[in-house]
Amino acid sequence: MNRATSVVIVLLLAALGIGATYLAQRSSAPRIAAEQRAIDSRRLLDLLPADSYDNQPLEQPLRLDTAVLANSTLQGGYLATKAGQPTIVLLRSQSMGYAGSIDLLIAIAVNGKLVAVKTLRQSETPGLGARIADWPNAWLNDFAGRSRNEPADNRWALKKDQGEFDQIAGATITSRTVINAIHDALRYFDEHRQQLIGDTSHE
Structure with a gap:
């Protein structure tokens, strides 16, 4: 065999x-993408009780325009359903904390009661306000079951501000920011309940 033939x-x-290799990558790309979506879904939706929905909420976004509220901005949302009926609305909220923006995912049941809150992004002081990102989060869990008027509007505040809630130790501004953002979301849900629940097809 000559050199030219070997090269060929x-x-x-x-x-x-x-x-x-190209064909293998092309054939595995959909599976990899599906696995990544599943990971993202689990990371975002682990604040929901497993038996509270049977759809893929992240694939059922609400037609929700960005809404600037009193203390925060809503940047979208999703609808969780079970047997075709809405169960929980998830609202993505952003507000300014002590060191930067705090992004929350706020889950509200169709009866207007808070299910859970999860921090998606924050840049607060490590060891203080940054504890808002811990998961599970005992401080955030204390808000479960609350609604727009439970407690009354003027009690949606820290105890040091004559309100209902404790603060994260050493993180007054972070705590105020999150309390106000949660109350904003509950108020928005209460005022737009029909739009939020009925704005997405449940089939």
Whole structure:
């Protein structure tokens, strides 16, 4: 076998290898994307009780325009359903904390009661306000079961501000920010309940 023939064979084998790799990547791409969506879904939706929905909420976004509220901004939302009926609305909220923006995912049952809150992003002081990102989060869990008027509007505040709630130790501003954002979301849900629950097809 002469040198030219050897070079041609090597090039053909290389081309075949590249082609096989390309085809393998193309065929596995949908599976990889599906697995990544499942991971993202679990990370975002682990604040919901497992038996509270049977759809894929992240694939059922609400037609919700960005809404600037009194203390926060709503940047979208999702609808969880079970047997075709709405069960929980998830609202993505952003507000300014001590060191930067705090992004929350706020889950509200169709009866207007808070199910859970999860921090998606924050840049608060490590060891203080940054504890808002711990999961599970005992401080955030204390808000479960609350609604727009439970407690009354003027009690949606820290105890040091004559309100109902304790603060995260050493993180007064972070605590105020989150309390106000949660109350904003509950108020928005109460005022737009029909739009939020009825704005997405449940089939």
